[in-house]
Amino acid sequence: MKPSLPILLSINGGYVDTAGFLALQGLFTAHVTGNFVTAGAALVFGTSGVVGKLLALPVFCIVVAFVHLAGRVLAARGTPPLRALLLVKLVLLVAGAVMAVRLGPFPNGDTWPALLTGMTLVSAMAVQNGAQRAHLSSAAPTTLMTGNTTQVVIDLVDLLHGLPGPQSAAARARLTGMLGNIVAFAAGCAAAAFFFAFTRMWCFAVPPLIALAQVGVHANLPAAVVPR
Numbered sequence: 001m002k003p004s005l006p007i008l009l010s011i012n013g014g015y016v017d018t019a020g021f022l023a024l025q026g027l028f029t030a031h032v033t034g035n036f037v038t039a040g041a042a043l044v045f046g047t048s049g050v051v052g053k054l055l056a057l058p059v060f061c062i063v064v065a066f067v068h069l070a071g072r073v074l075a076a077r078g079t080p081p082l083r084a085l086l087l088v089k090l091v092l093l094v095a096g097a098v099m100a101v102r103l104g105p106f107p108n109g110d111t112w113p114a115l116l117t118g119m120t121l122v123s124a125m126a127v128q129n130g131a132q133r134a135h136l137s138s139a140a141p142t143t144l145m146t147g148n149t150t151q152v153v154i155d156l157v158d159l160l161h162g163l164p165g166p167q168s169a170a171a172r173a174r175l176t177g178m179l180g181n182i183v184a185f186a187a188g189c190a191a192a193a194f195f196f197a198f199t200r201m202w203c204f205a206v207p208p209l210i211a212l213a214q215v216g217v218h219a220n221l222p223a224a225v226v227p228r
Contacts, residue, residue: 004217005136005139005214005217005218006132006136006139006140006142006177006180006181007180007181007184008184008210008213008214008217009128009132009136009139009142009143009214010142010143010180010181010182010184010185010188011184011185011187011188011191011210012093012128012142012188012207012210012211012214013030013125013128013142013143013144013185013188014184014185014186014187014188014189014192015188015189015191015192015206015207015210016029016030016093016121016124016125016188016192016207017029017030017031017125017143017188017189017192018188018189018192018193018196019192019195019196019203019204019207020118020121020122022192022193022196023100023104023105023106023196023200023201023203023204024049024052024106024109024114024117024118024121025042025047025048025049025052025106025108025109025114026038026041026042026047026049026053026109027049027052027053027056027109027118027122028053028056029056029118029121029122029124029125030125030128030129030143030144031143031144032056032057032060032122032125033057035052035053035054035056035057036053036057038053039053039054048107048108048109048110049108049109049110049114050109050110051109051110051115052109052110052114052115052118052119053109055115055119056118056119056122059119059122059123059126060122060123060125060126060129061126063122063123063126063127063130064126064129064130066130067085067088067126067127067130067131067134068130068134070084070085071085071130071131071134071135081131081134081135082131082135082136082218083215083218083219085127085130085131085135086131086211086214086215086218087215088127089124089127089128089131089211090208090211090212090214090215092120092121092123092124092127093121093124093204093207093208093211094208095120096117096120096121096124096204096207097204097205097207097208099113099116099117099120100117100201100204101201101202101204101205103116103117104117104200104201105200105201121204124207125143128142128143129143139177139181140174140177140178140181141181142181142185143185145181145182145185145186148178148181148182149182151174151178152175152178152179152182155171155172155174155175155178156175158171159171159172159175191206192206
């Protein structure tokens with residue numbers, strides 16, 4: 001498996017999460033559990049976006065369940081599930097970008113245009129999460145970096161302390177992959193902030209392009225290593 005696929009997924013994860021947070025009144029589209037924190041803050045300070053933050057988790061869970069079931073059906077029919085799910089995510093990101101440009105900006109996160117746009121982007125990130133867990137499980141998480149960061153610190157400490165040969169090799173390989181994802185995620189966050197500052201809603205045109213590159217990378221993987 002080429003490392004460029006999880007790297008691209010991490011870039012998109014950071015980008016969509018940051019762009020959604022900036023454009024949709026603090027809505028986390030990938031780190032959905034973080035919306036409980038921002039929903040509490042919105043209730044205390046009287047800001048908008050509470051409805052979207054509360055809807056994000058159930059929508060995310062429903063889409064992940066759909067992705068898991070769809071993956072099983074596709075696999076049973078001999079269709080590579082990951083490629084099909086990457087295409088679904090691409091369609092959702094295109095739809096989210098069109099909505100953001102046509103319906104935005106969103107000064108009130110509780111209006112139907114903001115909710116529709118936000119839940120479309122949440123669904124796209126749910127597809128990415130569900131597809132990776134089931135069909136790209138060897139890669140580190142690409143939308144939530146807390147676990148990656150924790151494991152990186154643990155591996156660094158273990159390597160500095162000293163590990164037997166096989167364990168050391170495994171820790172180094174894991175460390176390399178997770179560090180790559182963390183850096184890529186951070187780059188996606190920075191890029192989203194930059195483009196939002198200068199283009200506002202047009203910043204959502206970038207994630208579909210990255211998602212298209214992901215489909216291309218997957219299509220070019222050798223048949224022996226194509227994740228299923």
